[in-house]
Amino acid sequence: MLALVDTCQATATARGRLCACLEPPALGRLRAIAADERLAAGEVLFAPGQPAQSLYGVRQGAVMLVRTLGDGRRQVLSFLFPGDVFGFEPDAVHSCSAIALRRSGFCRFPLAGLDEDLQLAVRLHAVACACLAEGLEHMLRLGRMTAAERVAGFFYRLWVRLDRPAELHLPMRLLDVADHLGLRMETVCRHLAALRRAGVVGPLGPDGDLPVLDPEALRRR
Amino acid sequence: MLALVDTCQATATARGRLCACLEPPALGRLRAIAADERLAAGEVLFAPGQPAQSLYGVRQGAVMLVRTLGDGRRQVLSFLFPGDVFGFEPDAVHSCSAIALRRSGFCRFPLAGLDEDLQLAVRLHAVACACLAEGLEHMLRLGRMTAAERVAGFFYRLWVRLDRPAELHLPMRLLDVADHLGLRMETVCRHLAALRRAGVVGPLGPDGDLPVLDPEALRRR
């Protein structure tokens, strides 16, 4: 079980990481309660209405959190990568679904075990704050940025999050990106095509490979 | 100092309330560290870049949290009313401004005092989760709802939040509403006019009074 938490530690960004900044007692508790979980691409970790009894940390792979309206409208709340923690709910019930975008592995932390150590609780709050800030940031994008800005900004942030690779391996479909950015798939595709014509990115490969040629131009929007 | 926290308790919704569900020791600590703060309409409680050293609970009045882009684009992240808690930041610096919409009073809770009691820390996390969920909800609106839905939904939620009064007293300008909903003021005004023509709301008074004639129609969108 030790390896579970340590894997998180190795791959995570410091900010969203649950096990960061913990001293032996809290870390020990975290290790004691962590459970392993694995999902294949497309599988659902939890769905709306299900009881929310754990937090999850992504170890490998990629996940998205999705809310769906009755009439089929979808909002992808976030894409999550190794080190990210998710599953926060104000009530004891999930309000969105978590869907693996590829074969993924998770640390599962039962909520019951998280409320009994002060340092752990404080850390938990810090991680929740990071999620909250992330959400507010995205609110600004959805409310006040143009389609071009959203698309370029999205790929820039993804590129940074994935350690600035020469080639981005998108685990999600363009439809998912569109549902994240509050746009239509066609709109995302068009703006991506514009970036390609401008020499900012290369052609999108069939397996989701996207060469990033000019990250600076992406950042500038 | 006792009265401060108790005032929160009296007026707050259970969910976002910091002092809810606390037993004497934690409640005592909360009371011990709570400080009073008052602002006139339009005054700024904190601004981006300022050190974030406290959480705040609204006691009376109304506040909005605002993020502004360099080019003047604004996103109102949330409107806050008695009982709401705000000031969560992942870093020790504020990322948005808090602006009083009218004469308002706050409980100020220094962060330093919040990290030392387990029950308090757990409660803090619960409140942060509630904020987070609120944010995700709004993300869905910004990303996937039409202007008409956003406007109607906004006034419906405000009406519920303010205890379903016959007449809504809007503390904010239409411009603020627009910047909250990712719309233009004119668009908000037009859809509000449509609701008026449909007999769902009455005419908007000069001091922000808005009779709510058919809440059910508002809820239906």
Add this chain to the structure above:
DNA sequence: CGATACATTGAGGAGGGTCAATCCGGGTGG
């Protein structure tokens, strides 16, 4: 009585949505 601040309304334009056709690569089954 102007001046200010905000709400309201109209006319016109643009950005993004909608619908539909086509492409493309990979899998499947004959």
Add this chain to the structure above:
DNA sequence: CCACCCGGATTGACCCTCCTCAATGTATCG
């Protein structure tokens, strides 16, 4: 091995919602 199919990406044409700009209304305040 190849024809077929399928999911997703791409592109085009058209349309509608919302934005933009501008004029007008209205209440408050000096």
